[in-house]
Amino acid sequence: MTADPGTSRFELIVGVHDLAEEPDARGEELNSWMPFSAVEPLLATLLQYCRQSGTRLRVTSDDAFRSDIELLAPWLVRHGVAGAFFVPTRYLGQPGRMSGDDLRALVALGMDIGVHGARHIDWTAVSEQEFLDDVHEGRGALESILGKSVDVVAPPFGRFNARILDRLLAMGFRELHICRPGHALVSVALKPRNMLKTGNVPAVLAVGSRQATWRDAARCRLRPLSTRLRSLAGAS
């Protein structure tokens, strides 16, 4: 049975990185690399789960790998799945990465482009000014490439705290994508993402195969608060 995803309060957001068969990723980035030949059947399974449960599926990809435009975007278009691409702007044009033209092509295909900083630095580990400069440079570069405002953001490495969330919301971002498992509430800005990488596959399939529940909704709503409490306690 297929349900109508337009009526669901929930969406399933999946996160990927480099999907090239021969990785463009280097060093630590290789921990997030999965070849598209392994990812494609998983996405097909997740799409089937979402169609059965009436949950919207979104796929996001971080770090501007060229597999975004060469492999992932064609799959998304073919299957009518929404995509968002989080781009550290100083990576553009580097070997194995996309160009500004590629970003414009993604937007022409109906995809979202989001802020992921300029330098891909850990915003929780730098000064307030470095964090703000990195966001402003990344957002400004994307907006000048695309000629439109950019209002979705994903903190690099998924690292954030209450101060960073407050700042990003104050800057007018309407969606903040983080790297934590679970379903996302369509109406809430903080978006848990299920990161698809080697070792995480059974967990992502498990989330995708179950119905979203009030527990997911409560987690989306309470997460900013619990982050704030952990931050106040010095634990984040």
Ligand SMILES: [Zn+2]
């Ligand atoms: Zn990243």
